Each structure stands twice: as structure tokens, then as C-alpha cells.
Amino acid sequence: MSPYLFRLELRLLARERGVWVLLALFAAALLYGLGNGAQLHARQSQITAQLNRAATDRAVQVRDFLGRQSLDAQAVAGRGEIAILSPAPLPLLATGQSDLVPGHQVISVWNLSAPAETRSELENPSVLLAGRFDLAFVLVWLFPLFLVAFVHDLAAGDRESGTLRLGLAQGITPGRWLAHRALARALPVLGLAALGTLAAGVVSDSAAAMHRVALAVAVVLAYGLFWVALAIAVNAVARSAAGAATALGAAWVLLVLVVPTLLNVAVETLYPTPSRAELVAAGRKASGDAEKRGIELLNSFYRDHPELAPPDQQADFAARHLTVQTEVGRAVEPVRQRFDDQLARQQTAVGRWRFLSPAIATYEALTDLAGTGYWRHRAFHDQTAEFKSAIHDFFSPKVHQRAPITLADYDRLPRFAFREEPASAWAARVGAGVAGVLTLTAALGWWTWRRLRPARAGQLAG
């Protein structure tokens, strides 16, 4: 490392007119992304707070009532419980899936087998199509463009002006010359990106969130270093600054625009999900059949579970509905399971192939750290399924036996509380992402280093 060369490059950089404009633009984009994230986060936390308040009010109401008298199980069960996904730990970092996938679900004993509760927040579909201008967008899409603007011309300009020969005559190897220049020129952009990422942690004060912020900075720096390494590699072979810029621009289009969409197409073709229409139609057919056999089904159910039969052996509408519903659940379960499995396979494939483009690896890591990615929403989905079973197991016997709910039952009423994934799970995924991007960077570095052995200094100097 030559501190002199490094400082000289920084000083030269500071004197370039455009540099300050570009840095200001990048800083503005980061701030705008953060501000947008904060706005969306405020909106979402307001909604979550409202829902939580509603859930608490409801619970208090039920308890007060139970303090006075027992309640019919059907009445309590029919009101439904809200399963709420707790606010993301680092929402300013990435919007991810949070504007698309519903963050709450009302579950009552009567809708356990409903095809799905898809009441998501009202949103103009064009907004979802365009995507959000959030911090992740600035970091994954724009950050490499700014880096390229800074480091695309590392050798060609100097070659044309003759300073490259002069520099190399000082005894520095071509590789070190390029690396020094690239790192010094990239430093302000890398620094701003790291600062922006740190700022995403301002709304969170928990220690766990701080770990996430630290990892996010590592992800962003690894991604930045990949682009710097790519710029050095391109400069080692490019004949002109315009050629280097074009090659880097093409690499950006391929890695950020094209490869992710191709990967999408590939996983959806390899692991197609069954159609939702099929799921709905299968459920409806099952429910039609089950309804027609309602009484018969219920009688056979009571034969299997004599302990649940009502005291007068007279089945009522609610009991019949529950049995029909269980039957429907059983019928659609295979289709639903196939659906969930295929989707998980798609995401696993994305996880495996994300290193085809560091942009995918970085985006996945940032949404994972923000808590707005696929896996946290998947955990919510799975936990709601468990919660449905809990609701069924609790209320079903009471509805069948027409047993009332008393104050003694209050503490045993199923309540939903989202359990965060263990830190080891997300840390492992993100860690693998960072390691992958760094490996790609190292591979590029090794190739460039071989290419720029001191013996080939003449080739670079032209």
C-alpha cells in the first residue's frame, strides 16, 4: 500500500468538477430512499398499531364479559383473532415484500379452510410494478452506476496523457497502480453508501437490529468491492476509457437488469406452482360434496369421536359447518401443500443461483436483514397455519359439545404472537451471500492480478 499514491489520487479527485456533483446526487438519492422507507414504515406501523389496539380492545371486552357470565363458544369463536406480523426490524433498509404480502390475517373458526385471506393494503398496482424508491433500490441499482462513473477510467486516460508510463517507471506494479487508483476513487462512494446503510438503523435501537445494521454495511461494501474489482479487470484489458465505460455499462445491464429476470423465468419454469384457480375450484368442489353429505359426515365424525357428541346428540348448524370445513381442508390440503412446496423450491433455487448476479445476492441479503424478505413472510405464513390449528383444536370440541367459554378458559384462548426467526438462520443466509460476493470479487482480483504481472507492464502502458 502506498499512502502517497492514495492521497495523491484523493487530492486529484477532489479537484475534479463533476465529482462533487455526482457525490451530491448520490447522497440525495440515499436520503430520498431513506425518507421514502421511513414514510412507508410510518404508514405500516400505524396500521399495525391500529390492529394491535383493536385486538387488545377485543380481548379486554371478552374478559370483562366473561367476568360477568360465561359465553357461547360459537360467539367467541366467530369473532376471530388477528394474526399480526410484527414490524420489520430494519424497515428503512428495504421495502421488500412488505408492500405486497399482507402483514395480518383475521382467523375465525369459520374460515379455517377458506382459500386464503388476501386482504392486503390498498395499493395502486402500478406502484408495485414500478417498485419503490427505497434504500435497497439506491444500493442495488444506483450505487454500482455511481461507482462506475468514478472508476471506469483507471488507465486509459493516463495512457493517453503519458502519466501511466511515468507512474509505472516509479517501480510500482501495474496491479498495485490500478488497485490504488480504484480504491481511492471509489472511497467516497463506498463511504457514502456505508453511511446511508448505517442511517437505516436510526429508527431501531435494539442490539439485535445493530447486528443487522453491521451485517448490512458488510453486504453493501462487499457489493461495492465487487464492482471496483470488475472495473479494475475491465481497465486491465480496455483500450480506451469509452470502451471501459461501455463494457462496465453492459455488465451493469446484464447483472442488474437481465440476469435477475432470467433467473426468475428459470425457477418459474423449473418449479411451476399449481394454479390458484385449480386450488379454488378444488376447494369448492370439496365443500359442495361435503355440504351434501353434511349430516352423514357429522354422524360418522361422532361415531369416531363419541366424546365430542353434544349432550342431546342433536347436531346443530355450527357443528355441521365445522365438519364440512374439516373435510374441505382435508381435500384441498394436497393442492395447497404442493403450492407451498413449489414456492419454497423456487426460493431455494433463487438462493442457490443468486451468485449468478451479485445484485440478486445483495438484494436478497438486504431484504433478509430488513426483515421484509421472503423468509420472514414465509415464517409468518407458517405460523398462521399453526395458529389456525390451535384455533381449531381449542374451539372445535367446545362448539361440538356446546360447552360455554368461562373465565377459567380466558387464559387458554389461543393468541397469536409472531416468533422471529432465530438470528442464526438469517445470519447464515446473509453470511453465505456476503461470502459468495467476496469470492466472486476475489476471483476477479486473481484474474486481473495474473493479467497484470509486472512482466506485462508494457502492455498496460501501451
Added chain:
Amino acid sequence: MIFSIARKEFIDAWRDGRFRWAAAIIVGLLGVASLLALQQVQRTRSERAAATAMERENWLSQGQKNSHSAGHYGVYVFKPLPPLAMLDRGIEPFVGTTVFLEAHRQNQAAFVPAQDATATRRFGELTVATGLQLLAPLLIVLLTFGALAGERERGTLRQVLSLGVRPRDLVLGKALGLGSVVFVLVLPVGLFGAIALQTFPGGEVPGGWARLAGLGCAYALYLAAMLAFCLAVSAVMPTSRAALAMLLVFWSANAILAPRLSTDIVQRVLPTPKLAEFEGDLQKALQGGLDGHNSRDQRLQELAQKVLREHGKTRIEELPFNFQGLAMLESERMADEVFDEHYGRLWDRLEAQDRAVTWTGLVAPLLAIRSASMALAGTDFTHHRRFSVAAENHRRAFVRVLNENMMSSHGGHHAVAGRELWEKLPAFTYDPPLADAGLAAAKPGLIVLILWAVGAWAALCWAAPRLNPN
């Protein structure tokens, strides 16, 4: 002279190895995108058609039950995917595909495909439309940045002009030559669209040809505007490097920044209401009536009094028909007014947002072509709204028939109906709007594109005589 220059440019472009590579990649991607999209559209359409048939069978064979119970059993309808979604999927991945029609409630379309996809879907989709909107302009930038600025740097511009070639001929010749290159590259996509439309399973697509022609015109306008704009920049900029830098900045602002930035700004000016607020207002209006003074119960009581007076009876049970049925009819009618008002307002707001984004296309033409292309392909919000309205009208008709049946039956809640009544309710069929509706929805986008094309060509014509050879 213009044609000789055009010919030279055309041949030059093909001789450039880098261009051949870029063109091969882009055409390859467009080819893959087209084939996969065609397959996907056909699969989705047949899946939804099968589900529709199965649902009809479910409805018909639901057995004997009270007609109001049948209203709650309801019907699912599935949105047919427009055939031209194979070229532009538009907002289809982000809107629901299925509507549950039931008594008392207007439901929103459920099952948003993007919810059932991996998170990388948010990187965008590979379709013919995104290829033409994002990648084709990039190819034009690569083709044109050095067309005039490069000649100036090499000194050939001075030579050509000294031969007596008029600057305007030179510029027009280059535009024609490079335009033909782009045309040759894009032509297979148009042919693919035509062949796919001609051989589309299920017979002729109503309005398909007019829509395809409209799409062709919209993209021709967009790419022509891009070509002229890029050439004008190349004519004005002192060096090809400066022209390239300027054009790349323009391309990224247009393709990457503008879509997010403009929707974002429009959302601030015309915000979408929150679900809780929307539903709160809706519930309030359903209970208290649209004016908020005359509650639902009160109005039903007034109806009962009026009917009793008309029939000269004192008790509801004495009426010659089932009053419950009439009450249901009236209550549905009142609810429908509320739904029309509230959903109408919400959808008007979303359409206004989309229109505003389209007009920001005056700064970034991508927004205009995106809007026009979705509208012509039948995959924009306006078309989705038409489907939602059609589904809602079907719901109303079907609930009305059930309630009328209830009114004429005397068993009250215990009266049962059977297959005969279920068959009276027609199956839901959706006739997608014809081409004129698509054209109307695409109008703002097309106007912006025309303005861009005229402006860019005017700029090029202005720059041509002022071409500086040094």
C-alpha cells in the same frame, strides 16, 4: 444521397462486432421472452377456463338449499388473461385474478400472482415490452452516440461536408440507415405477435389485430423519438465520449429512475386511501346510508309501512309475497349505491394516479410508452376495472334472481330451491373490451409519445444545419 448514406450506415452497423453481439443478445432475450410468455398466457387461460367450467358445475350441483344460502355459497369468477399479455403483462402480476361473488358484499379480486412468487420478481419481468422499452433504447444509444460526434472527432465530417453533402441529408441519411437497423431487429417481434395472434387457440381474438397494430405504432413512435433524440445529442456534443455519457445518463434516468420517482411523487400528490379508512367509511355508509342520516333499518321500516299501505294490510305475514325477499332486494339495492360510490371513488383515484404518471412521460418517454403499451395490450388498470365492474354486475344480477325467488316463495327461510333455479342464473362470461376501448385508454400515452417524436425530430432538424465540422 440520403439513401447512399443510409446504406453505408446500415452496412457499417452490421460490420461492428460489438453491435452484432449486443443485437444478438437482445434479439435472443426477446425471443426467449416471447416464447415463454406465449406458453404462459395459453396455460393460464386454459387453467382459468377449466376452473370456470368446474365452478359452474359446482354451482349447478350444489343440491337443494334455501336461495339465500345459495347467495352465501356464492360463485367464483376467474379473470381471463388477455391474449396480448404475451407481449406486455402490465399490471397483471399485481392484481387479483379471482373474484368471489356473494350476497351483501362486493369483494375485491383476490390471489395476486406476485404474492405467490419469489422476491426476485421485484427485479422486473422479462417480456417483449420490457425488452423494447428498456433494452432497445440502449441499443439505439450504442448505435448513435458516435454517429455524428465520432465523425467530427475523426475529421471525416469535415471531409464529407466539403464534398458538398448537405448537412440535413447527412443527418437524415444516418437516421434512415440506423432506423432501418433497429427496424430489422424489432421486426421479428412484430411477426411473432402476428403469428401468435393468428394461431391463438380458441379462435379469433376480438380486436386483436387493431390492438397489435396500435402497439406497433406506439413502439414505432417511441423508438423513432429515441433515435432522433440520440442523433440530435450526437450532433450537438463536441466528442463522442461526451455524447455517450450524456445519453447513458438520459437512458438510466428514463429507464431506471423515472418509473419509481414519478409513481412516488404522484402518490404524494394523489395519495391512495388506507384500507382501514376505506372499509370504515364503507361500513358507515352501509349502515347509515350514503347521506349518513337515513339508517338502513329505518329505510326498511319505511318500506314495510309503504308496502302494507299499498296492499291495505296491517301485518307483513298477510302480504301476498314473502316480504323478507323484498327487504333483501331493497337492502341490496341500497348497498349497491354505496359500493358504486365508494369503489367508484377509489378506482377513479387510481386511474387519476396512472394518468398523472403518464403525463410525467413528457420528461421521461418510457412512462408514456409503458402506459400506452399496457392499455393496448389490455393489461392496464382501466381494463382491470372493466373486469371488476363486469364481475360486480354479474353478482348483482345473480343475487337479484335469488332474492326474487325468495320473494315469491312462501316458506321463508325454510323454502328450498334446486337445480332448476341454479340453471336460471347464467354462467359468467366476460367479453373483453374491443380495440377502441384500448385505444381510448392509451390516448394520453400516445399523445405524449407523439409530442416526443415530433419534438425529437424537430430538434434533429434544428441541429442538422448547425452541424459544426470542427
